[in-house]
Amino acid sequence: MGMTMTQKILAAHAGLESVQAGDLIAARLDLVLGNDITAPVAIDEFRKAGFGQVFDKEKIAIVLDHYTPCKDIKAAQLCKKARDFAREQQLTLFYDVGCVGIEHALLPEQGLVGPGDCIIGADSHTCTYGALGAFSTGVGSTDMAAGMAAGENWFKVPEAIKVTLKGQLNRYVTGKDVILHLIGCIGVDGALYKSLEFTGEGVASLSMDDRFTIANMAIEAGAKNGIFPVDEKTLEYVKGRYKGTVDVYEADPDAIYESEVVIDLDQLEPTVSLPHLPSNTKKAKEVKGLHIDQVIIGSCTNGRISDLRAAAEVLKGRKVAPFVRCIVIPATQEIYMQSIEEGLTEIFINAGCAVSTPTCGPCLGGHMGCMCEGERAVATTNRNFIGRMGHAESEVILASPYIAAASAVMGAVALPEGLEVK
């Protein structure tokens, strides 16, 4: 019986010839990830259960990215717990303020994840690494603790939805629009317990950054993972970067899919998700003019260099509208530096943006841009649930960096096309 990409990776890591949807397996892990919110809970559980040493000090990544630089005393205590553990266990993949980046931008950039890997992370957006042809999924803290101790964990082999991409994206249309459109089509539980396997000739036209953005939000459709085939762009990206062995898994021609969704990239337009669900999508032009108070450009979804380039393209020579805050957050130190070297940071500052050190901060209403009641943001982040960016009566509209930057200029939802040059 044919297997999907996900099923092949899981079979290989379980030491099995083949698996099929529904099988419960124990799979070997190539990397276990946690952050400053989830790792401390995992560390407590690890100790409480009586484990002494982690299974491999080079395969556990702890990334202090959510509340850092620490927003308050409690956050500092959580970070200290993670830091003390990393020191005690001599973890080689520990990232603290000064070298930290948003975990799902940082790990691929640093070459810690690659094609064919099996990865769990105590953060729901761990599914991002599927862009590289890895099986990668978000779990909770107890799962992280088990992974740290045993180097393996249990999985139910998922069935798959085949997402066939055709054509190529038009100007100002990005990976963000692809994934928002898909979530709008299938719903926030449209891929519950399943994998989203992207395929088709349209994949080749997507940049790696677009693929990261798409795989990143697979969880927003309820998916266990999202995964892309490995092609020349993937191999180019991991070359000289990825430290492991590249294992390329292709879906069998007779792989079984639960269903198929076809997306014609040529037909896509800039798309936004209105409050309070990522599936509440509209074409951006349909909500043009909706008043906003804040713009966030960053996050694990859209804080990469091509996202900053897109935002800078729109903001160059323009100003953020009066009474609107625009906060730009490069996702890693490397991206931050690149943004400076390419002159993007200068464009942002000249436009009246605040440029922050890497942090998840405002995406989850942690810090660096919380909103009060009645305020509304356009954000390049991934969730617009009630209270996500602050007060329960604040609102988040999810969008691409192009739409976010244009909206910052206009003080209302706007498209970059036809934006008045000032």
Added chain:
Amino acid sequence: MISGNVIKYGDNIDTDVIIAARYLNAPSPEEMAKHCMEDLDPDFVNRVQPGDVMVGGANFGCGSSREHAPIAIKASGISCVIADSFARIFYRNAINMGFPILECPEAAAKIQNGDKVSVDFASGVITDLTTGETFQAKGFPEFIDNIIKNGGLLKYYKAKLDN
């Protein structure tokens, strides 16, 4: 076997409304429980009684991977959650920490807010004591049942590694 009053919510109850990120740095489950469901139902913490049963619709617990969500629900006094379906990370988290959850679309649809229900975990039978109706929840696969019977995932792996 447990019994309690039902507090019912709709579809797509996400982990941000179960416990908002601003409380994720709370030092204890009890502290988190004080803010459970706050952004959706501020009165929940005043109404909930020990043993009460939470009933949700489809995709319960969607969103972030925060284990703080089932921790906060459990610490608020809720004895189990019945839903049409669970988001997968919430599902894993609940099993791994030994917090009872039951998937039962029929029960989730028919049981009303304020009903009194009983749940027999061994058989998976849910009884709405207010209406007299009974429902059969989906059973757990043997592997997962073993994790629950062993007292959670870490005890399972501790025993495995010690051998």
